Amino acid sequence: MVDFNTLDDFDFNEKTVLLRVDFNLPLDKESLDILDTTRIEKSLPTIEELIEKNAKIVILAHQGRPGSWDFVSLDRHAKALSDLLGKDVKFVNDVCGDKAIDAIKSLKPKEILMLDNVRKLPYEMEKKSAEEHAKTELVQRLSKVADIFVNDAFSAAHRKQCSLIGFTVVMPSCAGRLMEREVETLEKVLKNPERPNVFIFGGAKYSDVVKTIKKSLEEGKVDYVLLAGLPGNAFLKVKGYNLGEINEDALSEEWSDDLAKEMKEIIDRFSSSIILPKDFGIEINGTRRDIFLEDLPVDYPIYDIGDKTVSDFVEIIKEGKTIFLSGPCGVFEKEDFMKGTKEVFKAVAESKAFTVAGGGHTIAALDKLGLVDKISHVSTGGGSLERFMMGEKLPVIEALKAAKR
């Protein structure tokens, strides 16, 4: 039982529903084509139920972060949703201006309208309280033309952003089916995880990972932490390894002295629980070469973990009774650098542990490897799942709970 409203608590007939989803998808860096639509697919039950219940559906979502290469318009997402639903999805390149308002007002029951990337609004990502967000133009204007706010963005539930928590203050609000199912399943796992408990982190974001690891280790909630990808590289740098300019540049977006200090403290206190890469696959003129820690620094990008690291990881995975997987171990999109991700993910899929996997790229990799069905719970969450697993209160869930009271 969840303690917020769900789709069962409202009558949606002919109502205009503002549906916040997380369609932040992995895109191809050159073509900007969508690489994986799992997050859209997971939102379909909510969207289909709202269509069935005769609602007018307005979708609000984000993609990328301002300034990053994948910060793009959502026209391609509307098209992908339309293909998956087999139904027309309108798109307007506006979020809360007159164009958007007119398009919302002209919607008919069972029609779907996708608004543009909400992060185009300069205040969307400001960390404020729900009450403060409720005063913005976004919330003020959209809440006047919609009846019910539905939040299905579990994978963004750790963000205190305007479109995620502002509407619950001023509108009747509930969770969508995806949010409901994620919270219900994960709460069950959290309450009684079997030990040893193994966390595996990879991928291209690491500042959130640092916080998750710190809290989980301090509270004794995790036995082993296996780090690959940028989280692995960031900890190696803190341990004093020079990774080479190209690999250190890749860490710079999230790097700060405070974060480095935090990582240093973690590694000093919990070194026996943290397993870091011992070897890597690097790309030289388009081909893979494997190197060891001793060969660092290198002038070539690290794109994967090597065989020794894989075997260290697999040994621990075999022991695990609860395994949490977040982020690929390397650039699995490149054929030559898929090996580490493939071996580690295969070991997780074959283990008898209760396995939880999360994050857009993790799901894309599992899908590519045909392993999705072998994971006990595939969550759409990346950062939100990490926070949830360590027992942190997530702003979006708290906002939904507050809206019920």
Ligand code: 3PG
């Ligand atoms: C995610 O993909 O983790 C969510 O969409 C949140 O994205 P963010 O890390 O850019 O806030």
